[in-house]
Amino acid sequence: MADFEPKIVAFLCNWCAYAGADLAGVSRLQYPSNLRTVRVMCSGRVDPVFIVKAFKQGCDGVLVSG
Amino acid sequence: MTQKLLEMAGIGKDRLHLAWVSSAEAQRFVDVATNTINTVKQQGKLDSKAAAMRLEAAEMTVSSETIRWLVGKEVKITAKGDVYGRKWDVDKYESILYMELEREYQKNLIFLAIKEGCKSVRDVSDKTELELLRISYLLADLEKTNRVEFTGMENSKPVFAVI
Numbered sequence: 001m002a003d004f005e006p007k008i009v010a011f012l013c014n015w016c017a018y019a020g021a022d023l024a025g026v027s028r029l030q031y032p033s034n035l036r037t038v039r040v041m042c043s044g045r046v047d048p049v050f051i052v053k054a055f056k057q058g059c060d061g062v063l064v065s066g
Numbered sequence: 067m068t069q070k071l072l073e074m075a076g077i078g079k080d081r082l083h084l085a086w087v088s089s090a091e092a093q094r095f096v097d098v099a100t101n102t103i104n105t106v107k108q109q110g111k112l113d114s115k116a117a118a119m120r121l122e123a124a125e126m127t128v129s130s131e132t133i134r135w136l137v138g139k140e141v142k143i144t145a146k147g148d149v150y151g152r153k154w155d156v157d158k159y160e161s162i163l164y165m166e167l168e169r170e171y172q173k174n175l176i177f178l179a180i181k182e183g184c185k186s187v188r189d190v191s192d193k194t195e196l197e198l199l200r201i202s203y204l205l206a207d208l209e210k211t212n213r214v215e216f217t218g219m220e221n222s223k224p225v226f227a228v229i
Binding site for chain 1 (some may be wrong): 089102105114124
Protein backbone atom coordinates (compact mmCIF):
# COMPACT_ATOMS: atom_id res chain seq x y z
CA MET A 1 0.00 0.00 0.00
CA ALA A 2 3.03 2.27 -0.33
CA ASP A 3 1.73 4.27 -3.27
CA PHE A 4 -1.89 4.46 -2.17
CA GLU A 5 -3.17 8.01 -2.46
CA PRO A 6 -6.11 8.54 -0.13
CA LYS A 7 -8.97 10.87 -0.94
CA ILE A 8 -9.55 13.22 1.95
CA VAL A 9 -12.37 15.71 2.29
CA ALA A 10 -11.32 18.77 4.30
CA PHE A 11 -13.93 21.03 5.83
CA LEU A 12 -12.11 24.31 6.41
CA CYS A 13 -13.39 27.35 8.26
CA ASN A 14 -13.35 30.41 6.02
CA TRP A 15 -11.73 32.59 8.69
CA CYS A 16 -9.14 30.25 10.17
CA ALA A 17 -7.92 27.13 8.43
CA TYR A 18 -8.95 28.18 4.94
CA ALA A 19 -6.97 31.39 5.33
CA GLY A 20 -4.15 29.28 6.79
CA ALA A 21 -4.23 27.01 3.74
CA ASP A 22 -4.27 30.07 1.52
CA LEU A 23 -1.25 31.50 3.30
CA ALA A 24 0.53 28.17 2.95
CA GLY A 25 -0.04 28.46 -0.77
CA VAL A 26 1.09 32.08 -0.91
CA SER A 27 4.25 31.36 1.07
CA ARG A 28 4.85 28.34 -1.20
CA LEU A 29 4.97 25.71 1.49
CA GLN A 30 4.70 22.24 -0.01
CA TYR A 31 1.97 19.91 1.15
CA PRO A 32 0.40 16.77 -0.31
CA SER A 33 -2.46 17.26 -2.74
CA ASN A 34 -4.86 14.64 -1.37
CA LEU A 35 -7.17 17.15 0.22
CA ARG A 36 -10.46 18.08 -1.43
CA THR A 37 -11.42 21.29 0.27
CA VAL A 38 -14.92 22.35 1.25
CA ARG A 39 -14.99 25.92 2.53
CA VAL A 40 -17.51 26.53 5.28
CA MET A 41 -18.26 29.82 7.02
CA CYS A 42 -17.54 28.26 10.42
CA SER A 43 -16.41 24.78 11.44
CA GLY A 44 -19.46 24.73 13.70
CA ARG A 45 -21.50 24.47 10.51
CA VAL A 46 -20.14 20.98 9.88
CA ASP A 47 -22.75 18.41 10.79
CA PRO A 48 -21.89 14.77 11.58
CA VAL A 49 -24.24 13.92 8.70
CA PHE A 50 -21.83 15.64 6.26
CA ILE A 51 -18.98 13.52 7.54
CA VAL A 52 -20.87 10.25 7.20
CA LYS A 53 -22.08 11.31 3.74
CA ALA A 54 -18.50 12.01 2.69
CA PHE A 55 -17.51 8.48 3.70
CA LYS A 56 -20.56 7.07 1.90
CA GLN A 57 -19.49 8.73 -1.30
CA GLY A 58 -16.17 7.01 -1.20
CA CYS A 59 -13.61 9.22 0.50
CA ASP A 60 -11.01 7.62 2.74
CA GLY A 61 -10.70 10.29 5.40
CA VAL A 62 -12.20 13.53 6.67
CA LEU A 63 -10.43 16.54 8.18
CA VAL A 64 -12.40 19.21 10.00
CA SER A 65 -10.31 22.27 10.69
CA GLY A 66 -11.22 25.64 12.09
CA MET B 67 -19.19 11.54 19.25
CA THR B 68 -18.84 11.04 15.51
CA GLN B 69 -15.50 9.31 16.04
CA LYS B 70 -17.17 6.89 18.48
CA LEU B 71 -19.88 6.19 15.95
CA LEU B 72 -17.40 5.61 13.13
CA GLU B 73 -15.55 3.20 15.39
CA MET B 74 -18.82 1.31 15.99
CA ALA B 75 -19.52 1.25 12.27
CA GLY B 76 -16.13 -0.31 11.63
CA ILE B 77 -14.82 2.71 9.74
CA GLY B 78 -12.28 3.54 12.42
CA LYS B 79 -11.84 6.78 14.31
CA ASP B 80 -8.47 7.44 12.69
CA ARG B 81 -10.18 8.45 9.49
CA LEU B 82 -11.69 11.55 11.04
CA HIS B 83 -9.43 14.37 12.17
CA LEU B 84 -10.20 17.64 13.87
CA ALA B 85 -7.67 20.43 14.28
CA TRP B 86 -7.63 24.12 15.08
CA VAL B 87 -5.47 26.23 12.82
CA SER B 88 -5.44 30.01 12.88
CA SER B 89 -5.21 32.03 9.69
CA ALA B 90 -1.63 33.07 10.43
CA GLU B 91 -0.31 29.54 10.91
CA ALA B 92 0.47 28.31 7.42
CA GLN B 93 3.16 25.92 8.65
CA ARG B 94 0.75 24.41 11.16
CA PHE B 95 -1.82 23.84 8.44
CA VAL B 96 0.77 22.03 6.37
CA ASP B 97 1.69 19.86 9.37
CA VAL B 98 -1.96 19.03 10.10
CA ALA B 99 -2.65 18.19 6.46
CA THR B 100 0.43 15.97 6.15
CA ASN B 101 -0.32 14.26 9.43
CA THR B 102 -3.93 13.55 8.43
CA ILE B 103 -2.93 12.19 5.06
CA ASN B 104 -0.30 9.91 6.59
CA THR B 105 -2.67 8.50 9.19
CA VAL B 106 -5.34 7.83 6.59
CA LYS B 107 -2.73 6.26 4.33
CA GLN B 108 -1.87 3.82 7.10
CA GLN B 109 -5.55 2.88 7.36
CA GLY B 110 -5.64 1.92 3.71
CA LYS B 111 -8.47 2.36 1.29
CA LEU B 112 -11.98 2.49 2.66
CA ASP B 113 -14.16 -0.09 0.96
CA SER B 114 -17.31 1.99 0.86
CA LYS B 115 -19.32 -0.75 -0.87
CA ALA B 116 -18.65 -3.24 1.92
CA ALA B 117 -19.35 -0.58 4.53
CA ALA B 118 -22.45 0.75 2.76
CA MET B 119 -24.99 -0.70 5.18
CA ARG B 120 -23.01 0.34 8.24
CA LEU B 121 -22.58 3.86 6.86
CA GLU B 122 -26.27 4.09 6.07
CA ALA B 123 -27.05 3.08 9.66
CA ALA B 124 -24.55 5.64 10.92
CA GLU B 125 -26.16 8.35 8.85
CA MET B 126 -29.61 7.44 10.14
CA THR B 127 -28.19 7.57 13.65
CA VAL B 128 -26.68 11.05 13.41
CA SER B 129 -29.88 12.29 11.79
CA SER B 130 -32.08 10.76 14.47
CA GLU B 131 -34.13 12.94 16.76
CA THR B 132 -32.93 11.39 20.02
CA ILE B 133 -29.25 11.83 19.28
CA ARG B 134 -29.63 15.36 17.94
CA TRP B 135 -31.62 16.45 20.96
CA LEU B 136 -29.14 14.85 23.30
CA VAL B 137 -26.15 16.53 21.66
CA GLY B 138 -27.92 19.88 21.42
CA LYS B 139 -28.79 19.86 25.10
CA GLU B 140 -25.31 18.94 26.34
CA VAL B 141 -24.24 22.35 27.63
CA LYS B 142 -27.62 23.07 29.14
CA ILE B 143 -27.93 19.88 31.16
CA THR B 144 -24.33 19.74 32.25
CA ALA B 145 -24.06 23.43 33.17
CA LYS B 146 -27.55 24.52 34.18
CA GLY B 147 -29.50 21.32 34.74
CA ASP B 148 -32.33 19.49 33.01
CA VAL B 149 -36.05 20.31 33.22
CA TYR B 150 -36.21 18.72 36.68
CA GLY B 151 -33.39 20.94 37.86
CA ARG B 152 -30.91 18.07 38.09
CA LYS B 153 -27.40 18.96 37.02
CA TRP B 154 -25.55 16.13 35.25
CA ASP B 155 -21.84 15.74 35.41
CA VAL B 156 -20.07 15.45 32.08
CA ASP B 157 -19.02 11.81 32.56
CA LYS B 158 -22.56 10.70 33.21
CA TYR B 159 -23.84 12.70 30.28
CA GLU B 160 -21.26 11.15 27.99
CA SER B 161 -21.88 7.61 29.11
CA ILE B 162 -25.58 8.06 28.43
CA LEU B 163 -24.91 9.67 25.06
CA TYR B 164 -22.66 6.78 23.99
CA MET B 165 -25.13 4.19 25.26
CA GLU B 166 -27.91 5.84 23.29
CA LEU B 167 -25.64 6.18 20.25
CA GLU B 168 -24.86 2.47 20.28
CA ARG B 169 -28.48 1.55 20.74
CA GLU B 170 -29.70 3.79 17.90
CA TYR B 171 -26.93 2.57 15.62
CA GLN B 172 -27.67 -1.09 16.27
CA LYS B 173 -31.38 -0.53 15.84
CA ASN B 174 -30.81 1.14 12.48
CA LEU B 175 -28.50 -1.68 11.45
CA ILE B 176 -31.15 -4.28 12.29
CA PHE B 177 -33.78 -2.24 10.48
CA LEU B 178 -31.62 -2.12 7.35
CA ALA B 179 -30.79 -5.82 7.54
CA ILE B 180 -34.48 -6.69 7.65
CA LYS B 181 -35.15 -4.26 4.84
CA GLU B 182 -32.55 -6.04 2.75
CA GLY B 183 -34.37 -9.32 3.18
CA CYS B 184 -33.11 -10.90 6.39
CA LYS B 185 -36.18 -12.39 7.99
CA SER B 186 -35.28 -14.24 11.16
CA VAL B 187 -33.19 -13.15 14.09
CA ARG B 188 -30.43 -15.51 12.99
CA ASP B 189 -30.29 -14.01 9.47
CA VAL B 190 -30.02 -10.56 11.00
CA SER B 191 -27.28 -11.74 13.31
CA ASP B 192 -25.28 -13.20 10.42
CA LYS B 193 -25.59 -9.96 8.49
CA THR B 194 -24.93 -7.50 11.31
CA GLU B 195 -22.63 -9.55 13.55
CA LEU B 196 -24.71 -8.61 16.59
CA GLU B 197 -25.62 -11.08 19.32
CA LEU B 198 -28.95 -12.90 19.05
CA LEU B 199 -30.15 -11.74 22.44
CA ARG B 200 -29.30 -8.10 21.69
CA ILE B 201 -31.22 -8.30 18.41
CA SER B 202 -34.35 -9.75 20.04
CA TYR B 203 -34.17 -7.02 22.64
CA LEU B 204 -33.84 -4.22 20.09
CA LEU B 205 -36.46 -5.79 17.81
CA ALA B 206 -39.02 -5.31 20.55
CA ASP B 207 -38.12 -1.64 20.51
CA LEU B 208 -38.37 -1.42 16.73
CA GLU B 209 -41.79 -3.07 16.87
CA LYS B 210 -42.98 -0.63 19.49
CA THR B 211 -42.04 2.37 17.34
CA ASN B 212 -43.72 0.77 14.30
CA ARG B 213 -40.65 0.35 12.17
CA VAL B 214 -40.66 -3.45 12.08
CA GLU B 215 -43.52 -5.94 12.34
CA PHE B 216 -43.80 -9.57 13.29
CA THR B 217 -45.25 -11.35 10.27
CA GLY B 218 -45.60 -14.92 11.50
CA MET B 219 -43.72 -18.16 11.91
CA GLU B 220 -41.63 -19.86 9.25
CA ASN B 221 -40.13 -23.28 10.06
CA SER B 222 -41.01 -22.56 13.69
CA LYS B 223 -38.89 -19.39 13.63
CA PRO B 224 -40.44 -15.96 14.04
CA VAL B 225 -40.00 -13.76 10.96
CA PHE B 226 -40.08 -9.99 10.65
CA ALA B 227 -40.57 -7.34 7.97
CA VAL B 228 -40.14 -3.59 7.86
CA ILE B 229 -43.20 -1.37 7.78
